[in-house]
């Protein structure tokens with residue numbers, strides 16, 4: 059009975075792994091969802107599947123393939139999982155470290171002829187390596203999640219991976235302390251004692267790891283779509299769509315806490331002439347480099363947007379009229395010292411600046427309109443100057 063249910067569970071484990079490997083392959087193509095990471099997750103599941111199938115062939119005889127071959131294949135699968143997470147979150151690769159861990163494990167395993175008799179030694183080494191690799195996998199997720207999720211969500215999503223790592227470590231310690239546990243806890247040979255509990259734990263591991271990886275890929279995709287919706291494709295700064303979202307938020311803070319905020323609107327002078335003289339491509343380059351230059355010099359609390367064609371806006375939370383005016387002077391000085399390096403030589407740019415600060419009874423739309431009027435006053439005053447809204 060025990061033997062039958064263990065066999066059925068083993069088939070479930072293999073089916074789950076095969077299903078996961080195929081599903082990730084579909085994510086690579088035709089779906090093209092995080093293709094680099096998905097390919098690695100697919101290979102990871104396929105490797106663990108191959109390792110499991112080798113496991114099932116174990117017997118009392120010495121077999122390097124069914125013991126060390128199986129273990130190394132599974133470890134390669136886990137290192138592919140890590141590599142997938144690193145590709146997903148653009149983290150530095152740890153492949154050479156992981157491969158070194160696997161090579162050392164294989165070397166240590168090969169010191170003792172692998173068979174059921176020396177099973178505790180081999181399973182212990184496998185468990186320690188899995189614990190180290192899963193710890194690394196958890197660490198990768200911690201750094202990946204930290205960028206996009208709250209600390210609460212980050213910790214709770216990383217905890218299951220740390221638990222998997224601790225379970226492998228506990229298994230290794232248990233085997234060192236008492237090798238008699240081997241037959242009941244650690245083996246996956248084809249004997250009637252193949253433990254049902256271990257297979258259930260493997261099923262949970264496979265589900266947890268794959269569900270987490272699917273969640274990560276979708277989260278990454280959503281983050282990418284959101285950032286594309288909020289960022290201007292040419293200059294790489296926030297677009298007008300995001301301005302309205304951010305402006306509403308800052309305005310709510312003003313209403314609740316009376317924390318004054320300001321805006322600085324500027325429009326490049328005689329930009330049409332640049333386009334007419336050098337062509338639209340160079341005009342684009344001027345917009346791009348100017349936006350990048352200003353963006354670099356802003357405080358981290360400020361938000362920078364492309365407001366329209368050659369118009370840009372800085373939203374400054376917790377900023378008074380005077381502080382906003384000094385920022386405008388700084389931006390003007392930066393532009394005056396700056397020239398855009400293009401294929402047709404250096405091009406000088408200047409801009410006309412309009413500053414406005416929020417006051418009692420004013421809506422955010424009125425604030426933008428005040429800044430716009432101030433900017434047009436600067437244009438009429440001869441350009442390359444700053445005007446503040448009354």
Ligand SMILES: Nc1nc2c(ncn2[C@@H]2O[C@H](COP(=O)(O)OP(=O)(O)OP(=O)(O)O)[C@@H](O)[C@H]2O)c(=O)[nH]1
Pocket residue numbers: 292325326327328329330331333337338339340341342345366367368437441
């Ligand atoms: N290359 C390029 N040009 C753009 C882009 N968006 C708007 N423009 C151009 O920017 C120019 C703006 O011209 P105007 O509104 O007449 O203003 P201006 O020449 O800068 O003159 P003033 O603002 O009065 O100093 C137009 O020629 C637009 O075609 C863009 O994304 N790329």
